[in-house]
Amino acid sequence: MRYEFTAEEEQFRAELVEWIDELDDDYKGLSEAGSDDDWAKSLEVRRMLADKGWLTLHWPVEYGGQGASMMKQVIFTEEMVYHSIPGRDGFGTRMLAPTLMVHGTEEQRKEYLPPIARGDVQWCQGYSEPDSGSDLASLQMRAVDDGDHYVVTGSKIWTSQAHRADHIFFLVRTDPDAPKHRGISFLLSETNVPGIRIEPIINMAGHHQFNQVFFDEVRVPKANLVGEENRGWYVAATLLDFERSGIDYPAQAQRALDELIAYAKGMKGVTGLPLSEDPDTRRRLVDLQIQVDSTRGVAYEVADMQGRGEIPNKEASMAKTLGTRLVQDVHRFGVDLLGMYGQLRPGSYLSQLDGRMLDAQLGTVAYTIFAGTTEIQKNIIATRGLGLPRG
Amino acid sequence: MRYEFTAEEEQFRAELVEWIDELDDDYKGLSEAGSDDDWAKSLEVRRMLADKGWLTLHWPVEYGGQGASMMKQVIFTEEMVYHSIPGRDGFGTRMLAPTLMVHGTEEQRKEYLPPIARGDVQWCQGYSEPDSGSDLASLQMRAVDDGDHYVVTGSKIWTSQAHRADHIFFLVRTDPDAPKHRGISFLLSETNVPGIRIEPIINMAGHHQFNQVFFDEVRVPKANLVGEENRGWYVAATLLDFERSGIDYPAQAQRALDELIAYAKGMKGVTGLPLSEDPDTRRRLVDLQIQVDSTRGVAYEVADMQGRGEIPNKEASMAKTLGTRLVQDVHRFGVDLLGMYGQLRPGSYLSQLDGRMLDAQLGTVAYTIFAGTTEIQKNIIATRGLGLPRG
Amino acid sequence: MDLSLTDTQQMIRNSARDFMTEHIDSDYVRKMESHETGTDKEIWKSLAEMGWTGLLVPESDGGAGMSLIEMAVLLEEMGATALPGPFFSSAVTGATAIAEFGSDKQKQEFLPRLVDGDLVTALAFLEGSAAWDPGVVQATATRSEDGWALSGAKVFVPGGAGADVFIFAARTSQDGAPEDSLTLFLVDAKQLDSSAIKSLDSISDDRFAEVDFDGVTVPPDAILGEIDQGWPALKRILDVSTAAKCAEMLGGSRKAVDMTVEYVKERSQFGRAIGTFQAVQHRTSEMATDLEVGRQLTYKAIWKIAEGKDYEHDLATAMAYMSDRFPEICYGAHQMHGAIGFTQEHDLQIYSRRAASARVMFGDANHHRKIIAEQMGL
C-alpha cells in the first residue's frame, strides 16, 4: 500500500508543471469550443505536446509513444486540466488510435497513427444519432454494400468538433436484420467528401461545441472498415489499456475551487468581512473539498486497478458519476458565491472571474448526460458491479 | 383564496388546546407501543375523547359523529399530534368504520360502529404478509368456503397492536384462480378465537409495536364478510371521505423542532455560547422549519381538495413522501444536535430530552417503508399524478 | 382555508394564457434577448390595454386596484412564458413604489403614464457588493440650492438602458444606521447622459446596467416618501417584489415540469418511452413535488401580503424555497431531456437561464434564511 506517487512520477509532474509555467499565458484557459483563434492556438499547443512526446505519452513504445505508466498518464491529465492547458487530443490519440492498435489493419495504422502522433490531424466521433442516445446500439445510419465501397446515408448528432475535424470515425448499421448489437460496423472517412454536410448546434452556454453531421450517399472505401464487418459494436467497446480514470473531473473542480477560495478570501461582503468568513460559505467550500478528495480518490483507484491489469468496471462508472456531479456542484456554488455578479457572462462589464463560473455552470449541465448518463452509470454499477439482476 | 382558518375553526382549535392544557401531564407523550400501563392510560384518553365527541369528529352525523369539516379534522389531528396526546383510534374510527359505512351491512354497522364510537374496542389490520409487502395484492392467506363459514389459514405480518386488539379486519384470498386483485375478500374476526396465534415482533428501537398473526383453520362466519366476496381489494381501497392529509407528519416534526430550538437556546457548548449560536445549527434549524412549512402546506392542500370533493391522488402521495422524510430528518438532526448525548436511550442516566430524539430516529426509519414505501409513492405521483406510462 | 382561485383570479389566468399563446412564443423570447432596450413598445402597449400594467395601481389613480394575488396569478403565466420586457420592474416594483409612497403630485404625474404603458421604471438600489441590504448604499444626495445633488453609481439596475424614471436610493445622512439614513428619489432618465449607463451582459433578460448618477441634481419634490425614511419604504417595495418574483419563478418551474412530463412520454429509448423508467419517473415526481410545495409557499406569502397580515416568515420561506428549487427543477428537467435540452434551439434553457437570475433577485436563499432565523427567534 502506498498513497503517494513515486519519486519518478513526481519528477515527471515537476517537469510538466515547469513547462506549463513557462508556457505563454495566451495559451492558457483556452476553450476548444471557443473562437477560431482559440482553436488555432490549441493546435499550436498540440504540436508542442507532440514535440515533447506527451501527446502520445500513453501509447506503447512500438507505436512511437512513451509507454508511460498509468499513474504518469493520470499526472499528465491532472496537471493539464488543472492548469487549463488546451491541446490534448481526445478523439485521435485517446480513442481512435488505441482502437486501431487493437483492431486496425497494418495499412490503417501506417496511414492514420503518424499524423495523430504529430498533432497534424483532427478526428471526430460519430456515434449518437437523433433517435439513439442512451440506447446507442439502436443506431440506424445505414451503410449499403456497393462492392469495394459502402454507401452511407443517415445522420450523426452531438458530434463535437466536427466543424474542425478532417476525419470522422463512426458507427453504421451494415446488417439491418441482425440483433441490434450485431449489425453494426466501424468506419473511417474524411469529412471533406461529397455527401457529408455539417450543421452547427449551439449549446445553451452559447458555444458551438456540437454538430449534426448528415451523410447523403457518402461513399466509404471498404479499406476504411475497422475490424470485421458487423463487429463494430465490439470494436468501439473494446476495453482499452489507456487511462480512463476520470481524473479530469476532480482536476477541473480543484482548479475552480482554488479560484473560489482565493476570491472568497479577497472579496469583502457588505459586512466588510471577507466572504470566506461567512459560515455558509466556509461550510460549502469544505464540503466541496471533501467531494474533490473523494472523487480524486476513486479516480486514482481506477488508475491503480488499470495499472495492475484489472478492469475497473464499477469503479470507472463511480468515478464518472462522482466527477460529473462534482464539476456541476463546484460551478453552481461558484455562481452562488458571486451573488448578483454570478449571472454575468464572460466578457461582460463588471463580470467576476471573467464569467467562468457561469459559463461552466451552463456547460457542465451536459456532464451528467453525455458519455453515459448518470442513470446509465448507476445501472452499470448495480448490474455489472454488484451483480444485481437486469430489469 | 384564504390561507387561514375560519373563526369557527380557530375557536375549535382553542377549545381543543384548552382541553389538552388541562389534561393531566401523565397522559401526555405516551407511546401506544409503550408499556401496558401506557396503553391503559391511552385507552382512558380514548374514552375521554369519545365523551367529548372528538373520537368520531369526522363521522357523518347519521352515524353519531360530528360531521366535522375537513379542516376541523386537520386541526384535531394537528393539535393532538403536536401535543403528543394518545387515544386516537386509527384502525377503528378512521379505517374500519368508514369502510363499514360504505360497504358494511346494516347488521355489521349496528354491531361494530357503536363500540368503536365509545372507544370500547381495539381493532387491528391484517393486510401485509411475509411475501406480500409493497406487492400487497399478491397476498396468499387462504379462506376456504365451508358453507356459512370461511376457514382461514395463513399469516399476516406487521400487524400493529394485534397484541392489544379485540378484533382484526383482514384480507384473504377467496379465489386463487382469479387475477390477483380479483380473488381477495375483506373479513372481520375476533382475535381471541381458536386458531389465531399472535407472535410479537420487536422493532429496532426495542419496542413491541408489530406482530405476526398466524391463522390456523380459523372459522370466520360469512356474516363477517364486508362487501362482496372477491371484491375485498376494492373494499379496502375505497377512497374514503375522511381526512388523509398527512398533517400528522409536520405536526410531529414541528413539535420535535420546537423542542430542539428550546434545547439549542438553553444549552451551552464548549465555547460557552448557546448551541443556537452555532452557524451550522442555525442553518439546519432554519432548513427544517422550511421543510415543516413545505410539508404542512401540501397537507393543507390535500385537506382543502378533499373538502371541495376533489380526489387528491398525487398530492396525498406528495404529502406522505415529504412528511415521512421530514420526520426522519428532524429526529436525525435532533440526535446530531445532542452530540455524544444523542446516543443515550430513553431512561438512561444523563440522557437529554429523555432520549426521545434517539427513540424517534430509530422508530421513524420505518416511516418511509410502511403504508406505501417512498418508492411506491413516487411511482404513484408519476403514473397517476403526471400520467407517465407504467413501466 | 381555501386554496382555490376566485373567479376574477381564474379569469386573469385565462386571459393571461390566451394573451401569451397569441403573442409570445419562444422565438419572440429569443429575439427580444438581442433587442436594443429590451422594451418592445407594441407589446408593452398591449399589456397596458389588458389592464395589467395598472393592476396594482389604485382605481383612484386610474389603475385596476387589484391585489398582489391577482398580480401573482398573472406573473405565474408570464414566468411560464418567460415574457421579456420591463413589466416586472415597472408594474410591480415601480407601481408599488409610487402608489404606496408617492406624493399626490407624483401619483398624478407618473401613475397614469404607467397604467397607459408610457412609463418604464427601474430600481437603482444596489452598489458594490450588490447585497440586498441597506448597508449596500454608499451613493449620496446632498442638499443644493435647487434641490439635491446626487452622487454615486448603481449596479444591476434592471432595464437600465430603457427606463424613463429611476427609483434611486441614496444616503442623506452620513451618521446613523443605514436603516435610518436613506432617502428615495425619482430621477428622470433624461437627466442622465447616455454615457452614464453601461450595459451588463447577463444570462437572463433583465437588461441590467450600471448607472452613474454623479453630477445629477434633482428638485426637492423628487423625493419619494420621507427624508431618511427611504429604507422602510424600500423594504416594503422589495418585499412586494420578492413575493412577485416567487410567483414568476413558480410559473417558470411549472413550465419546466410540464415540458419534462411531455418529453419523457414521447421520447423513446430501448424500445419504450423513457417515462416508463423508474429513475425518470422518480426524478420527475420529485420535480412535481417541489413545484407543488413552491405553489403553496408562494401563494401563502402572497395572500398574507395582500391581506395585510404579518408576512415576514412566510415570504422569506417562499423565496428561500423558490430560489433553491427553481434552478433545481430546471437541472432535473435537463437531466430528463438529455442532450436536446442542452441546445440553444430548445426552449428549456430559456427557463434555466431565467432561474439563474431570478433566484438572486431581491436576496438569495441564504439572505432569506437569515430572515427566517430572526423570525424563529434564533
Place this chain on the structure above:
Amino acid sequence: MDLSLTDTQQMIRNSARDFMTEHIDSDYVRKMESHETGTDKEIWKSLAEMGWTGLLVPESDGGAGMSLIEMAVLLEEMGATALPGPFFSSAVTGATAIAEFGSDKQKQEFLPRLVDGDLVTALAFLEGSAAWDPGVVQATATRSEDGWALSGAKVFVPGGAGADVFIFAARTSQDGAPEDSLTLFLVDAKQLDSSAIKSLDSISDDRFAEVDFDGVTVPPDAILGEIDQGWPALKRILDVSTAAKCAEMLGGSRKAVDMTVEYVKERSQFGRAIGTFQAVQHRTSEMATDLEVGRQLTYKAIWKIAEGKDYEHDLATAMAYMSDRFPEICYGAHQMHGAIGFTQEHDLQIYSRRAASARVMFGDANHHRKIIAEQMGL
C-alpha cells in the same frame, strides 16, 4: 500509488475473517449487549492469542509492532462483524497512549498485560458538553504530598465498568490555554469505588459510563507523558483512534452494502427480484459508491499516519465523510430491506445502531469539517 494490500495485510484480513466466522455471529453480538461488563474474557484472550491486542505494541514491548494499516485491516473486519468488547478502547486507544507516551516503567508494567489480554484500558477525557476539544476538561489534578489529587467526573468513558486502567485527562494548571495545561494520568480502576461508576445506556455497545474521580490520589509516576503536555499527546491518541474508527465504520458500511445486495437479489415482489427495479438499483449503487469513496479516504489517512506524513487534512476528511456516510448507507440499507430490516431479529439494525455511536466518537463530521477549514487556510 499502490492501493492494494500487502501479503501481510491480506493475511491479517484472512485470519480476521476466519476468526470472526468461527467465533462471532450476530447472536453473540446481541447476547453481549446485555453482558455485565461488556468484556467476554474468553474472546478477549483469543484476540490476544491471535496477536491482535498487541498489534500496535512495539516488538520490544512484546507486541507485533505492526502499523496502523494492519490494525485498520483488522478493524475493518471487526466493524463488519460488529465485534463487541473493549478491543478498540484497549488495543487502539490504550496501546497508542502507553506505547507512544508511556515511560519505560509504564511500558513494562502495562504493555505486556495488554498484549496478553490481561488489561483493559479506557479513555476518561470528556466532560459536560462532551466536545472533543481540550477546553472540555474541567477536571483537575493538584499536587499532594503523595502525588496528585484528582477531582472531577468524566462522561462517555467507553467500557467504564470493565476497565482496569483509565487514561485520565486533567487540568494541572488553571491559567493558560487548555492546550498547554492538561496532563494525562494512568489511574488504576481499583482506586475507584464501584459507586463512582455509573453506566450510561447507549444505543451501541460502547458501555459508556460516567466515572467520578473525586477523591482519588495517584502517585507521581502515574503521569503519562509530560506535565502540562497532555493535550499534544492526547491529540495524537485521538487522531490514531479517529483513523481506526474510520476503518471500523468502513467495515460496518461494507456489511450494510453486502447485506443489501444479497437481500435485493433474493427478495421478490411484483413477480421479480426487487433488485431489478431501477430505484433499488440506483440507491444500492449510490451506497456502493459511498463505500468505495470511504475506503479510499480512510486508507489514505491511515497510510499517511502510518508513514509519518502530514495527515491532518486527510484524516479530518475521512472522518467527516465516514461520519456522514456510514449512517446514510445504513438508512439506504433499511429502505431497501423494507419492514424486515426494521426488526430487532434482523442483523441490519446492529449496524445502524453502531453507526449512531461511531459517527460521533472522536468528534462528529462538523468537528472535522472545522479542521478541514483550517487546513484549507480558510
